[in-house]
Amino acid sequence: MAETNGHNEGNPVTTGAPSAGSNGGGNGGGSKLTALMADAKAVQARAVEEMRETIKAPEKTDVWKSILRVKHDDTPRSRALGVLSNVFLHLHPAKINRDAVAYNFTWGMGGMTFYVYITLVFTGTLLMFYYHPSKVVAFRDILYLESDVPFGKLLRNMHRWGAHLMVIMVELHMFRVFLTGSYKKPREFNWVVGVLLLVLTLLLSFTGYLLPDDQLGFWAVTVGTNMARATPLLGHDGPFGAVMGMTPFNDVRFGLLGGSIVDSNALLRAYIWHCVAIPILASAFMVVHFWRVRKDGGISGPAPMMLESEIKEPKKL
Amino acid sequence: MANPTNEPAGTAAPQPKSKPSLIDAIKGIFSNKEDPDEARTVARRRRFVMAAVLGSLGVNLLMFLRFFFPRALYEPKTQFRIGYPSDFGFGVDTKFQNQYRIWVVRNTEGLFVISAICTHLGCTPDWKPSENKFKCPCHGSGYDPEGVNFEGPAPRPMDRAHVEIDPEGQIVVDLSRRYMWPKGERSQFNDDGAILRV
Numbered sequence: 321m322a323e324t325n326g327h328n329e330g331n332p333v334t335t336g337a338p339s340a341g342s343n344g345g346g347n348g349g350g351s352k353l354t355a356l357m358a359d360a361k362a363v364q365a366r367a368v369e370e371m372r373e374t375i376k377a378p379e380k381t382d383v384w385k386s387i388l389r390v391k392h393d394d395t396p397r398s399r400a401l402g403v404l405s406n407v408f409l410h411l412h413p414a415k416i417n418r419d420a421v422a423y424n425f426t427w428g429m430g431g432m433t434f435y436v437y438i439t440l441v442f443t444g445t446l447l448m449f450y451y452h453p454s455k456v457v458a459f460r461d462i463l464y465l466e467s468d469v470p471f472g473k474l475l476r477n478m479h480r481w482g483a484h485l486m487v488i489m490v491e492l493h494m495f496r497v498f499l500t501g502s503y504k505k506p507r508e509f510n511w512v513v514g515v516l517l518l519v520l521t522l523l524l525s526f527t528g529y530l531l532p533d534d535q536l537g538f539w540a541v542t543v544g545t546n547m548a549r550a551t552p553l554l555g556h557d558g559p560f561g562a563v564m565g566m567t568p569f570n571d572v573r574f575g576l577l578g579g580s581i582v583d584s585n586a587l588l589r590a591y592i593w594h595c596v597a598i599p600i601l602a603s604a605f606m607v608v609h610f611w612r613v614r615k616d617g618g619i620s621g622p623a624p625m626m627l628e629s630e631i632k633e634p635k636k637l
Numbered sequence: 638m639a640n641p642t643n644e645p646a647g648t649a650a651p652q653p654k655s656k657p658s659l660i661d662a663i664k665g666i667f668s669n670k671e672d673p674d675e676a677r678t679v680a681r682r683r684r685f686v687m688a689a690v691l692g693s694l695g696v697n698l699l700m701f702l703r704f705f706f707p708r709a710l711y712e713p714k715t716q717f718r719i720g721y722p723s724d725f726g727f728g729v730d731t732k733f734q735n736q737y738r739i740w741v742v743r744n745t746e747g748l749f750v751i752s753a754i755c756t757h758l759g760c761t762p763d764w765k766p767s768e769n770k771f772k773c774p775c776h777g778s779g780y781d782p783e784g785v786n787f788e789g790p791a792p793r794p795m796d797r798a799h800v801e802i803d804p805e806g807q808i809v810v811d812l813s814r815r816y817m818w819p820k821g822e823r824s825q826f827n828d829d830g831a832i833l834r835v
Binding site for chain 2: 539542543546547570574575578579580581583584585
């Protein structure tokens with residue numbers, strides 16, 4: 321600690337001395353030892369003093385300054401800088417219109433959706449420690465998680481209900497944005513990004529459906545991917561599918577399932593889309609979505625309003 | 638490039654009128670003729686490099702897409718033997734439903750094999766002996782004992798599989814050769830191979 325916080329300049333401790341002294345025999349060894357002890361005492365006293373200073377004012381140490389960089393005075397400028405220069409907070413605006421963040425205006429749905437997404441990523445990653453995406457053991461792993469893994473049932477249910485909640489919240493968020501007209505200029509692009517995020521959320525739900533490998537998910541995915549048969553041009557039962565040379569073994573459904581039936585390939589593909597590819601895509605779109613909220617002028621809302629009690633007397637010159 | 642007024646004064650080399658076409662760019666690069674206009678040469682090179690980069694990315698995208706279509710499948714066989722015609726009595730036999738996803742049906746005309754896939758969205762209907770019908774648990778399509786739809790969203794009767802007798806006298810079923818009866822079209826259920834008249 322004494323070394324790192326930079327208070328002990330110009331007081332080097334000579335560690336080489338003791339070994340040299342002990343080799344030199346008995347002559348003068350006693351006085352050297354005394355001097356060394358005195359030195360050590362001084363260093364110790366200094367270290368204690370350093371420690372005391374560090375505890376009293378940690379913000380003055382070099383470690384503190386290297387991490388936080390900005391001097392934290394209680395001024396509006398300093399507070400704004402604290403937000404702007406922090407990687408986790410820099411998406412926040414330095415200042416915001418109070419009426420724009422009122423819960424009865426935003427419903428808080430965007431932020432809560434993001435919170436649920438973080439929860440899902442966390443619980444999902446933990447579930448991955450016990451789940452094998454294989455036809456033989458997938459359902460067994462679910463039973464194992466439900467019955468025997470410590471907190472497994474809690475994790476699985478958090479993930480399951482969180483997924484339902486996320487879909488509901490995304491839709492409520494979209495509904496709010498629609499009701500408040502927040503999709504209008506200049507926010508049209510962000511609305512489109514939001515629609516893509518809705519689609520990705522639904523795809524996450526759909527791919528996660530198959531993973532327990534139970535009857536419900538299996539038949540749901542059978543039905544869902546059979547709809548892909550009817551894709552125009554790309555599905556073998558769809559319009560112009562036959563003209564394009566589509567069969568059950570080369571159409572879009574085959575590409576989704578990795579086969580002509582919902583089997584082990586389909587399970588593995590659903591797992592990879594669910595756990596890797598779609599979360600990465602969704603995260604990337606979320607970054608753009610949040611960034612655009614700021615760049616398009618913050619949360620949409622009524623013009624800034626001032627309470628009567630806040631109106632200041634105009635300065636007299 | 639698009640807005641020449643942004644160029645700082647004094648650097649105003651004559652700009653090429655427009656981007657050279659890709660063909661021009663390639664021609665220019667592989668010809669020995671020196672172009673006196675250096676800006677044009679640079680623009681041509683840039684266009685060529687950009688086309689090469691985008692082209693290789695495009696090829697990579699095609700490879701990426703092709704990757705998702707496997708060449709070999711480890712799926713259940715579509716051709717198999719199910720025994721002798723005398724093994725099957727009058728009516729619907731469900732003993733191969735779990736193994737091969739088929740029902741063997743014998744009626745007054747003969748013996749045929751129904752593929753146990755609902756023509757609505759591909760679930761497996763249940764045979765309900767007490768109601769004398771097939772009923773799909775997903776969306777409620779109902780089929781009579783010959784697999785012909787009469788209720789629910791199913792658009793057509795269930796498909797039938799090719800059947801034939803092998804030299805041993807056993808029935809060979811081929812699920813990859815299907816006989817259908819699409820709505821408003823000719824029934825293929827009486828074609829050769831769709832039914833064994835035994």
